[in-house]
Amino acid sequence: MAAKKKATKKKSSRRYWLFKSEPNSYSIDDLAGERMQTTFWDGVRNYQARNFLRDDVAVGDRVFFYYSNSKPMGIAGTMEVVREGYPDHTAFDPDDHHYDPKSDPDEPTWFMVDVKLIQSFPALVTRGDLKSETALAKMMVLQRGSRLSIQPVTAAEWKAVHKLAGVKDL
DSSP states (O other), X not given: OOOOOOOOOOOSXXXXXXXXXXXXXXXXXXXXXXXXXXXXXXXXXXXXXXHIIIIIOOTTOEEEEEXXXXXXXXXXXXXXXXXXXXXXXXXXXXXXXXXXXXXXXXXXXXXXXXXXXXXXXXXXXXXXXXXXXXXXXXXXXXXXXXXXXXXXXXXXXXXXXXXXXXXXOO
């Protein structure tokens, strides 16, 4: 049975996201060093985050590159989605550390998107910086127990983080 073709997403306006990565695993500098500063965002193994990648994240959406599980944690820069959700091939590769033996290429469980670097911030906007900004009080990444590696961000939060970073939204 061939993989089901996903319906094209209807896009009304640009959306904003935060994608987490551990900088010792994959950093914004690694992305800057990629050919065309573009890569696939693989290895997401949470169903809610997978659903965002599969169903909601679309070409043209903007993304914060967030360092998690690091000292300090924070936002290192921004990316743009350049390819919408498609099956995460690392789930099918037994030699890859994201391998999932239950994932079937004909009915894929896990999805990924392609992203392109927009800009690295001059300095990391730390979690402490984010917490100090009242406009970001409801930002999902700051909520207790919020561990999703893919999270929605509001347009107002997007602007507030750029202001904290001291850079223009490109």
